[in-house]
Amino acid sequence: MRTFYSFTVILGLSFFVFSFSKFESTNTTYTKTSSNTIVYHNDSDDVNEISNDFFKRYSDLKKYKSDVMSLYKNRTLGTIWFDENEISEFGSVLYEKAKKTNDLVIPYQKEIDQLFSTSSDKSTLSQTDADMLLSSLYVVYTKKSNADKKKLSYNDMLKDFLNYSTLEEQETTVATTNEKVEFDQYYKLQDALKKYKRLEKSSKYKPIVPAESPYKELRPDAVSSTISQVRTRLYLLGDLKTDSKSDVYDRELMDAVMKYKVRNGFKPNYILAEEHINEMNIPLEDKVQTLKLNMERCRAIAAQIAASDEYVLVNVPSYEMIYVKNGKVQLTSPVFVGAPLTKTTIFNGEIDRIVFSPYWTVPQSIVQNELKSKIAADPNYLAEKNMEMVNGQVRQKPGPDNSLGLVKFMFPNPDDIYMHDTPSKTLFDFEKRTFSHGCINVKMAKELAVAMLKDYPEWTKEKIDKAMEGKVESSFKLSKKVPIYITYFTSLVNENGEIGFFQDVYENDKQITENAVVTQ
Numbered sequence: 001m002r003t004f005y006s007f008t009v010i011l012g013l014s015f016f017v018f019s020f021s022k023f024e025s026t027n028t029t030y031t032k033t034s035s036n037t038i039v040y041h042n043d044s045d046d047v048n049e050i051s052n053d054f055f056k057r058y059s060d061l062k063k064y065k066s067d068v069m070s071l072y073k074n075r076t077l078g079t080i081w082f083d084e085n086e087i088s089e090f091g092s093v094l095y096e097k098a099k100k101t102n103d104l105v106i107p108y109q110k111e112i113d114q115l116f117s118t119s120s121d122k123s124t125l126s127q128t129d130a131d132m133l134l135s136s137l138y139v140v141y142t143k144k145s146n147a148d149k150k151k152l153s154y155n156d157m158l159k160d161f162l163n164y165s166t167l168e169e170q171e172t173t174v175a176t177t178n179e180k181v182e183f184d185q186y187y188k189l190q191d192a193l194k195k196y197k198r199l200e201k202s203s204k205y206k207p208i209v210p211a212e213s214p215y216k217e218l219r220p221d222a223v224s225s226t227i228s229q230v231r232t233r234l235y236l237l238g239d240l241k242t243d244s245k246s247d248v249y250d251r252e253l254m255d256a257v258m259k260y261k262v263r264n265g266f267k268p269n270y271i272l273a274e275e276h277i278n279e280m281n282i283p284l285e286d287k288v289q290t291l292k293l294n295m296e297r298c299r300a301i302a303a304q305i306a307a308s309d310e311y312v313l314v315n316v317p318s319y320e321m322i323y324v325k326n327g328k329v330q331l332t333s334p335v336f337v338g339a340p341l342t343k344t345t346i347f348n349g350e351i352d353r354i355v356f357s358p359y360w361t362v363p364q365s366i367v368q369n370e371l372k373s374k375i376a377a378d379p380n381y382l383a384e385k386n387m388e389m390v391n392g393q394v395r396q397k398p399g400p401d402n403s404l405g406l407v408k409f410m411f412p413n414p415d416d417i418y419m420h421d422t423p424s425k426t427l428f429d430f431e432k433r434t435f436s437h438g439c440i441n442v443k444m445a446k447e448l449a450v451a452m453l454k455d456y457p458e459w460t461k462e463k464i465d466k467a468m469e470g471k472v473e474s475s476f477k478l479s480k481k482v483p484i485y486i487t488y489f490t491s492l493v494n495e496n497g498e499i500g501f502f503q504d505v506y507e508n509d510k511q512i513t514e515n516a517v518v519t520q
Contacts, residue, residue: 047069047072050128051065051069054128054129054132057129058107058108058133058136060107060108061107061108061136064136064139064140067139068132068135068136068139071135071138071139072135079127079128079131080131080134080135081094081130081131081134081135082127082130082131085127087115087116087130087134091134092116094134094137094138094141095112095115095116095134095137097141098137098140098141101141101144101145103144104140104141104144105140106137106140107136107137107140108133108136111123111125111133112133112134112137115130115133115134183298183299183301183302183305183306185298185489185492185493186295186298186299186302188493188497189291189294189295189298189491189492189493189499190295191493191497192291192491192493192499193288193291193292193295195238195499196284196287196288196291197288199236199284200284200285200288202236204232204236205233205236205284206229207281208226208229208230208233208277208280208281209226209229210226210274210277211224211225211226212224212226215274215277217271217272217273217274218230218249218271218272219249219270219271219272220249220250220251220254220270221248221249221250222248222249223247223248223249224247224249225247226272226277227246227247227248227249227253228245228246228247230253230257230272230277230280231243231244231245231246231253231256232245233280234253234256234257234260237260238498239256239257239259239260240252240253240256249270249272254270257270257272258270259498260276261276263494263498263499263500264279264500264501264502265317265318265319265431265500265502265503266431267429267430267431279501282501287491287501289513290490290491290501290509291491291499293490293509293512293513294489294490294491294492297487297488297489298489301348301485301487304348304483304485305485308324308483309325309326309327310324310325310326310480310482310483311323311324311482311483311484311485312324312351312409312419312448312482312483312484312485313484313485313487314335314337314344314419314440314484314485314486314487315487315488315489315492315502316337316344316346316486316487316488316505316506317488317489317490317502317503317504317505318489318492318500318502319334319335319336319337319433320332320333320334320335321333321334321335321419321440321442321448323448323451323452325451329495330451331444331447331448331451333442333443333444333445333447333448334428334433334443334444335419335433335440335441335442335443336422336427336428336430336433336434336435336436336440336441337433337434337435337436337438337440337441337505338434338436338437338438338439339434339435339436339437340434340505340506342436342437342438343438343506344417344436344438344439344440344486345413345415345417345438345486346486346487346488346508347413347415347417347486348483348484348485348486349411349412349413349483349484349486350411350412350481350482350483350484351409351410351411351419351452351478351481351482351483351484352410352411352412352477352478352481353409353410353475353476353477353478354407354408354409354410354449354452354453354475354476354478355407355408355409355410355473355474355475355476356406356407356449356464356467356468356473356474356475356476357398357399357402357406357407357467357468357469357470357471357472357473357474358398358402358404358406358407358408358420358473359395359396359397359398359402359473360395360396360402360403360404361393361394361395362387362393362394362395362396363416363437364393365437366437367393367394371394382394386399386401386402398470398471398472398473399470399471400423400470401423402423402470403422403423404420404421404422405420405421405422405423405441405445406421406445406446406468406469406470407420407421407445407446407449407468408420408421408445409445409448409449409452409484411484415438416438417438417439417440417486418439418440419439419440419441419442419445419484420439420440420441420442420445421441421442421445421446422441422442422443422445424441425443427441428443432503432505434505440486446464446468449464449468450464452478452482453476455480456476456479459476488506488508489502490502490503490504490508490509
């Protein structure tokens with residue numbers, strides 16, 4: 001499940017409404033201002049003149065004329081997709097959604113692409129033409145998205161959302177106006193979004209300017225103007241209850257730094273390194289975009305999670321696994337995941353087997369790239385590593401040093417990704433844990449097996465201990481498959497209501513934001 005960002009048409013339209021929140025019920029027409037923007041008055045002949053002129057020049061859109069012009073009826077604001085002289089974020093959303101719609105033929109795509117170009121090939125279209133092109137795109141996109149409906153009223157669909165006069169009000173009500181999102185993380189992120197939007201308006205939220213260059217790590221008892229800036233920042237973020245303005249790294253600040261680090265996935269210590277200052281200095285507008293993006297990720301998997309009374313969720317950016325049963329978190333464990341060149345695949349699956357004291361069949365790519373030369377140089381290499389050659393394949397025998405540890409969790413998938421224990425426990429001490437060839441290494445793998453087998457009376461603690469002695473491989477097929485969601489949330493709210501922002505380890509967010517403006 002690599003694509004998370006498909007909107008329903010209704011949801012998409014709710015985003016567009018903010019562009020024209022002031023409407024009147026009078027019949028209106030237009031004149032052109034000095035900036036070539038339509039402004040409506042009371043002369044239907046003028047409306048016909050400009051629409052006839054536009055659709056004559058863009059003849060491929062003539063069949064959409066009545067639908068397009070219905071969008072401009074009864075409005076005192078001239079443009080739909082512009083905010084002053086710039087295309088609004090809602091216009092950008094429409095453009096990106098249309099481009100990502102399979103088999104959608106976009107009329108005059110070259111002209112529309114130029115509207116969003118950042119190169120010297122920038123569009124020279126008038127604002128009126130640009131707005132009507134985007135309205136035409138909206139009609140084409142909506143027709144495609146609602147192909148099963150015989151009759152559409154584009155204007156009526158928009159009017160369903162005319163009660164929302166501000167984006168903030170829209171954000172607080174969107175979930176009740178549309179379908180309820182059965183994933184409470186969505187609403188927690190929504191609350192965090194409101195907080196960060198308020199922070200954007202705060203004059204106290206300023207970039208932290210280190211006192212020294214190059215930057216030197218700050219530790220407890222240090223005295224620096226950087227400390228007082230960090231103190232104010234952590235107060236505004238909620239990690240500190242009061243702001244003493246002190247420039248001394250005292251006990252109070254130590255507790256706040258620890259809280260800040262834990263919720264953001266940093267190594268829990270009191271050192272304030274340059275990377276921590278850099279993270280604190282990420283612009284609030286970027287944080288807001290991250291929250292919006294991850295709300296959409298929540299929406300994308302909400303239905304599946306709502307239907308699951310038991311599931312495992314692995315979140316790659318936070319290097320964490322949670323096991324949920326009957327709506328309650330039963331276990332949380334650190335994990336490490338695939339390196340950037342061997343990324344862990346983001347998808348949903350079903351755990352159907354637990355394998356104790358497993359063999360590890362070494363992938364041919366590892367044999368060719370890593371083991372072949374070692375085997376050639378040392379005839380005893382395989383025996384020393386508790387490995388053997390079987391039917392032309394190298395496999396590692398069960399044991400405490402097996403690369404899969406003493407238990408693995410299988411969920412069929414084309415990328416042969418699975419979850420397993422590991423003998424390399426020290427790797428969990430690192431902040432950035434991208435070490436594997438794609439599989440998910442779980443620190444508390446045994447505890448997960450015990451928790452998942454509670455409904456199987458035959459699997460007593462003693463039986464599990466024996467199965468994990470590392471001597472003989474044994475496999476148990478679950479009578480009830482357990483859904484597993486491998487996700488990519490770069491922001492999440494924990495059970496204490498604290499927001500965490502995590503590293504964009506595979507640069508998925510970066511790719512999205514470079515190609516689209518994500519809105520909520």
